Amino acid sequence: MHQPLRALRASGSMIVGKSLFAKTGLLSIRGIPVGFLLIAFSGALPVAAAAPPPKSTPTAIEREAMALYQASEFNRVIDLLQQVPAGQEPGREVIRYGLLSQLKLGKPEEAWKLYPKLVTANHPDETALLRDIARGFILSRVRDPQEHIRIAAYTALAEMGEGETLPLLEDGLLDSSALVRARAAEAIGRAGLAERSAALKRALRDEAPGVRIAAINALSDAKVAGITDQLTEIARVDEGPESIFAFAGLYKLGRTDVLIDIFSAVTLPDPEVRMAALGVLGRLRRPTSLSILSQAVYDPHPAVRAFAAGSLGEFGSVEGIAPLTHALGDENPRVRAIALSSLGRLGVADTRSVIQPLLRDADEHVRISAVEALLRLGDASAVLNAADLARHPDPSVRGDVAHALAVATAPNALPILELLLRDQQPLPRLMAARALGKSPLKSLVPALKIGLQDSDAAVRITSAGSLIHVLSRKEKARSR
Known part of the structure; x- marks a missing residue:
């Protein structure tokens, strides 16, 4: 396989519509990562812990604890x-x-072990504190010795899109793993920090093609000035996929003439x-x-x-x-699966008649894509098909079911996701945690709090990222 595309696939940069590759949740669904800058850290990673509210008549031990904390x-x-x-x-x-104090350390x-003692059955969740704990689960793992854990952490950071994480994201651009560098780069773009990050421009010279492509996408999406010459050089010299993204970047920056090259x-x-x-x-x-895509x-x-089917959905x-x-x-099941997902994304109710027969397809992943498409079209009965597939012996099938249920609006989808969050295998648990963060359903916080107790660090990180999403959505809904 052509080396640039291997890196491109590894970074998740070319997945359009439903993922064409393994949906572990650690890869990008759209766009590609970007970045590069050395930020030195020492000691514990910072966590923006909320200061506790003052108490009118503190006991002696409470006064001592407060004094020690403030010191x-x-x-x-x-x-x-x-x-x-x-x-x-x-x-x-x-x-x-x-x-x-544990968060600060x-x-x-x-x-998290102390949280249930603070927020008992008689007290509602403290949203700010819960968010700080979730952020801690993510931030404390950005330098984990295991690559897949670092990827999970930077994936969560990318989806958080918080501006104050820029130093951490730029630090990730120095990681030994190209996948981590790519995720860190994507996160800089998603957070709207591309123009502020000088490291992002330097990522155009990264040794990994996937990271360079990520930098091209993030910088050109943000219309950052001063990269036209570099993109022109890449488009002229490279003969692989990298040149296509360089042409796309030039187009976004106003060079409409390059559309013919694409x-x-x-x-x-x-x-x-x-x-x-x-x-x-x-x-x-x-x-x-x-017409070209068709x-x-x-x-x-x-x-x-x-790819053509996915691009039509996009x-x-x-x-x-x-x-x-x-x-x-x-004849290829992957093509059928992607086409189903794209039809669902188009949102035309009349397409249900051509989607429903594929609920009986010989390939399980195609059947799951049919479920997803029908759920996108508001067909709540497809949840029953998802429940049946969620009992499949193959963990990758169960993981795909969780992915599909992320778009479900029927309340009976939540028990299935909660069941998958307790799966014996980590992949379905991780995919369920990720799906819960994207789900439009209500009452998601209790399930995600269970995910914070998972035995697998990647699942805990993913649950934390999803919890931040859910809490943010709740706050926005209350402020309207």
């Missing part, structure tokens, strides 16, 4: 909490200071270049591209046909229904 004597606060005699209640404010798991790439012999061109055209959504579902290479025009309906009969 940054966090270990002594924890010692004070642990010295309380067995059977004696230390008081809620002492527990609070102990919890906040970069120990969110220990802080159109021409769809007919080149290299299928990987054709895939890159189709993905770019789907995102650019130029009216003149629709024709590409007839390409001799199945991966190219799959394009979002009802004129894509006809070629997508043709793709439902493709």
Whole structure:
């Protein structure tokens, strides 16, 4: 396989519509990562812990805990909490200071153990504190020795999109893993920090093609000035997918003349270049591209046909229904699955009649895509099909079910996601945690709090990221 596209696939940069590859939740669904800058850190990673509210008549031990906390004597606060005699209640404010001290020391798991003692059945969740704990689960893992844990952490940071995380994200651009660098780069773009990050421009020279492509996407999406010459050079020198993204970047920066170069790439012999061109055209959504995308579902290479189907969903025009309906009969199950997802994204209720027969497809992943498409179209009965597939012996199938249920609006989808969150295998649990963060359903916080107790660090990180999403949505809804 062409080396640039291997990196491109590894970074998740070319997945359009439903993921064409393994949906572990650690890869990008749209766009590509970006960034690079050395920020030195020492000691524990910072956590923006909320200061505890003052109490009118604090006890002696509460006054001591408060004084120690304010003096940054966090270990002594924890010692004070642990010295309380067995059977004696230390008081809620002492527990609070102990919890906040654990966060300051970069120990969110220990802080989480104290949270149920602070927020008992008689007290509602403290949203600010719960968010700080969730952030701690993510921030404390950005330098974990295991690559997949760091990827999970930077994936969560990317989806959080918080401006104050820029130093951490730029630090991630120095990681030994190209996947981590790519995720850190994507996060800079998602957070709207591309223009502020000088490291992002330097990422255009990263040794990994996937990271360079991520930098191109993030910088050009933000229309950052001063990169035109670099993009022109990449487009001129590189003969693979990287050149296609450089042309796309130039187009976003105002060079409309390069659109013809992207159109021409769809007919080149290299299928990987054709895939890159189709993905770019789907995102650019130029009216003149629709006929090219429609024709590409007839390409001799199945991966190219799959990209064409995904790009039609990304394009979002009802004129894509006809070629997508043709793709439902493709001999390759991946093409059928992507075509189903794209039809669901188009949101045309009349397409249910061509989607429903694929609930009986021989391939389980195609059946799941049919479930997802029907759920997107408001067909709540598809949840019953999801419940049946959630009992499949293959954990990748169960994980795909969780992914599909992220779009469900029927309340009976929540028990299935909660069941998958308790799956014996980590993949379905991780996908369920991720789906809960995207779900429009209500009462998601209790399930995600369970996810924070998972035995797998990646699941805990993903649950924390989803919890932040859910809490933010609740706050926005209350402020309206």
